[in-house]
Amino acid sequence: MNEASPALCIDHLRGWIGREDIGLDIVGEDLARKYHATMDFPGEPPGRGEIAPQLIHFCLAQPAAPTAALGSDGHPSRGGFLPPVPLPRRMWAGGALTFHADLRVGDATRRISRIEDVVLKQGRSGTLCFVTVSHRLEANGALVLEERQDIVYRDATMPGSAAPTTPAREAGTHRRAKEAGAPMLFRYSALTFNGHRVHYDRPYASEVEGYPGLVVHGPLQAAWLCNYAAEIRGAPPKRFSFRGLSPLFDHDGFALHANEAEGGLALWTARQDGAICVSAQAHWG
CATH class of the missing domain: 3.10.129.10 (Hotdog Thioesterase)
Structure with missing residues (x-):
């Protein structure tokens, strides 16, 4: 325990x-x-x-x-x-x-x-x-x-511990490369009045919570995916769900992905190695 x-x-x-x-x-x-x-x-x-x-x-x-x-x-x-x-x-x-x-x-x-x-x-x-x-x-x-x-x-998590990862997934039919540097994470934290230091305080993120970089907010990734879904279909979804699977860090190369799925779109953010960070579903019905 x-x-x-x-x-x-x-x-x-x-x-x-x-x-x-x-x-x-x-x-x-x-x-x-x-x-x-x-x-x-x-x-x-x-x-x-x-x-x-x-x-x-x-x-x-x-x-x-x-x-x-x-x-x-x-x-x-x-x-x-x-x-x-x-x-x-x-x-x-x-x-x-x-x-x-x-x-x-x-x-x-x-x-x-x-x-x-x-x-x-x-x-x-x-x-x-x-x-x-x-x-x-x-x-x-x-x-x-x-x-x-x-x-x-x-x-x-003890400093130096390996971050959880997910199995790699092939690129989606729709794909868009993204970046999430420290200025964006700081701005999003400010807009959402989120004081969690893992998003803007690099020494705290690495030395206290054991992460290799600043953590990209899960809700920020969800917002990218939701708006990406609206762009692909030409209309905002009526229902949207998302789930965090593994952490994404400010130094990671990553992309937004989407595939057609029954009744809507399956979307996800993934690092360059294909590991999924946040998965999502968007529906218009």
């Missing part, structure tokens, strides 16, 4: 099931402009009243804990809305979204979040605790999207 495990009481943590949190925000023109620039989208950013890119809502109504209340990893200290899981590493493992309407620049939004489940498992890397959160996003009083967010907490 790891050092954190004895303090992990699943019955106590499951007491958080049913807790809710509400956040309010506006899809501002300044946010749309900065998001457009960070993501390197072509053309001009959307103006007031125009459709905002899918998954820009990851930037909206983020919790704003005081800096003094952040943990050593840059995340807010445990407790509050999310259960106080004592395992030291927290990651966004994946999620699923259903889009009911377009989000537009200038919309006033309301996010209602709820803890749906807390589950303890044993994996290859040790103890894992999965927290499932549902989000409902409304714009000007109307439902825009519903989302399931999967968060995983795990034991610490």
Whole structure:
């Protein structure tokens, strides 16, 4: 057992099931402009009243804990809305979204979040605790999207340990080379108010969490894939899901891939050796 495990009481943590949190925000023109620039989208950013890119809502109504209340990893200290899981590493493992309407620049939004489940498992890397959160996003009083967010907490990785990898996969029918340097990761962290130091603090990422470089955000990869799907089909998907499989680092050469699949597209990010980092599914029906 790891050092954190004895303090992990699943019955106590499951007491958080049913807790809710509400956040309010506006899809501002300044946010749309900065998001457009960070993501390197072509053309001009959307103006007031125009459709905002899918998954820009990851930037909206983020919790704003005081800096003094952040943990050593840059995340807010445990407790509050999310259960106080004592395992030291927290990651966004994946999620699923259903889009009911377009989000537009200038919309006033309301996010209602709820803890749906807390589950303890044993994996290859040790103890894992999965927290499932549902989000409902409304714009000007109307439902825009519903989302399931999967968060995983795990034991610490010793510096120098090999990062998990996935089997190589051949290139997709659609392929686009990408880069994700430190400036992009810093900008995305700022837009999403994400203080996790693995995305911008190289000494912390390597010396404390044991990674060989800065970690590319899973939601950022999901946003690339979702918008890539919309570009390929000429229309934004109605449903989109994604899952993190292995870490991607700022020095990695990688690409976005897509294949036709039953009812939609299968998409993924993969390093040059073909190892998949994030897999996704997009559907229009």
